Amino acid sequence: MSLSENELVRTCQESDGKEFETAFHGLYALYKDRVFTVCLRVCGNHEDALDAAQETLVTLARRIADFEHRSRFSSWVYRIAVNSSIDVRRRRLDAPRGGVQTRLGEDGDWHHEGNDSIPGQDPVRAVQRNEALDAVQNALVHINPRFSSLLVLRYVQGLSYEEISETLECSLGTVKSRLNRAHAALRDYLETRGGEGLNPA
Amino acid sequence: MTSNPEITPLPDEIVRALADLGDLEAPAELEDRVSLALLGQATAPAELAPRVELAVFGPAAAPASLWQRVVPQVQAEGASRRRARVLSFRRVLSAAAAVLLVSIGIGVYGPGSGTVEGPPDLVAQYQAHRAEVLSKVILIEVDPAEFSGIARDLGAHMGGAR
Numbered sequence: 001m002s003l004s005e006n007e008l009v010r011t012c013q014e015s016d017g018k019e020f021e022t023a024f025h026g027l028y029a030l031y032k033d034r035v036f037t038v039c040l041r042v043c044g045n046h047e048d049a050l051d052a053a054q055e056t057l058v059t060l061a062r063r064i065a066d067f068e069h070r071s072r073f074s075s076w077v078y079r080i081a082v083n084s085s086i087d088v089r090r091r092r093l094d095a096p097r098g099g100v101q102t103r104l105g106e107d108g109d110w111h112h113e114g115n116d117s118i119p120g121q122d123p124v125r126a127v128q129r130n131e132a133l134d135a136v137q138n139a140l141v142h143i144n145p146r147f148s149s150l151l152v153l154r155y156v157q158g159l160s161y162e163e164i165s166e167t168l169e170c171s172l173g174t175v176k177s178r179l180n181r182a183h184a185a186l187r188d189y190l191e192t193r194g195g196e197g198l199n200p201a
Numbered sequence: 202m203t204s205n206p207e208i209t210p211l212p213d214e215i216v217r218a219l220a221d222l223g224d225l226e227a228p229a230e231l232e233d234r235v236s237l238a239l240l241g242q243a244t245a246p247a248e249l250a251p252r253v254e255l256a257v258f259g260p261a262a263a264p265a266s267l268w269q270r271v272v273p274q275v276q277a278e279g280a281s282r283r284r285a286r287v288l289s290f291r292r293v294l295s296a297a298a299a300v301l302l303v304s305i306g307i308g309v310y311g312p313g314s315g316t317v318e319g320p321p322d323l324v325a326q327y328q329a330h331r332a333e334v335l336s337k338v339i340l341i342e343v344d345p346a347e348f349s350g351i352a353r354d355l356g357a358h359m360g361g362a363r
Contacts, residue, residue, distance in 0.1 A: 028232065028235065032227040032231060032232070033224075033225060033226050033227050035227070036225055036226075036227035036228070036231060037222075037223055037224070037225040040225060041222050041223075046228075050228065050230065050231060050234065053227065053231055054231060054234045054235055054238060057231070057235045058235055058238045058239060061235075061239055062239075129221070132214065132217075132218040132221075133218055133221055133222060135218070136215060136218040136219055136222065137222060140222075151219060152219075152222075155211075155216055155219035155220055156219055156220065156222050156223040157223060158220070158223070176207050176208055179208055180207070180208050180209055183208070183209055183210070183211050184209070186211065186215065187211070187215075190215070
């Protein structure tokens with residue numbers, strides 16, 4: 001019998017040993033992709049994303065007893081993922097590593113290496129799409145990590161303002177104000193550095 | 202987004218590009234890393250190292266040059282061992298000779314050596330030589346003071362001075 005997310009969380013909080021392990025594995029399966037996506041988009045490369053995702057999920061396992069059910073569990077997980085990613089990104093700021101999905105090119109920009117082409121898509125459009133992804137990923141790893149985290153939560157993960165407010169533990173007004181600044185920072189970067197395939201204006 | 206007048210919206214193209222950055226799959230490696238981190242690091246037993254070495258490197262064939270390197274070393278070690286044996290044999294010999302000489306010394310010069318007859322030929326030679334000398338001596342002038350009282354009486358009895 002499969003348990004709901006809430007049951008899995010409760011089981012992790014109230015048990016140990018094999019029971020904890022099974023329940024945690026359930027939570028891991030639910031969150032691993034979302035956590036990795038946030039980490040990759042904020043960190044900008046595969047290796048750092050793995051570090052941050054690992055840190056997030058280990059923290060999740062070790063501190064799950066501290067979760068007080070006053071917010072969505074997902075908000076709590078995203079908060080840990082954002083904080084871990086920002087920490088890793090700060091640690092790597094001076095020496096960013098190349099990654100599989102995204103790598104730092106000789107021109108100092110990040111290049112998307114994943115195969116994001118859609119089967120049957122026009123190759124020219126596929127190239128333009130990859131250029132757009134490159135440009136946006138580049139912008140995310142160059143602007144303030146607080147802004148990129150906000151943009152990732154809002155647009156990559158599709159969280160509502162309320163969920164973001166819960167995740168970042170700040171008011172709705174603060175979320176909106178920060179999001180406005182994040183938009184401006186992203187547009188500025190794309191205008192300055194050029195966003196192929198995009199129209200930042 | 203557009204329904205909220207407080208926020209300046211992003212162009213649709215950028216929003217689409219941002220949305221396309223999602224839906225990634227976490228690599229399988231992540232689970233291993235998380236599991237390992239949660240398990241903590243155990244101390245590997247000492248027997249692990251030789252087993253890993255054997256598994257990784259296997260029983261390799263020794264290169265031919267190894268023989269060239271081993272032989273001179275073994276020969277050198279053998280020679281020094283033989284030298285050590287010779288030296289010790291010499292020491293034993295020396296000790297035995299010393300014991301023998303001491304024994305002879307004690308035998309010749311030790312207590313009671315006066316009563317011991319010398320080598321038979323020397324004694325015989327001495328007695329023969331003495332008899333020859335005495336046979337040639339007619340008169341020996343001796344200072345009477347050199348004799349004891351009895352010897353002087355005996356000499357006087359034989360016609361000598363007292």
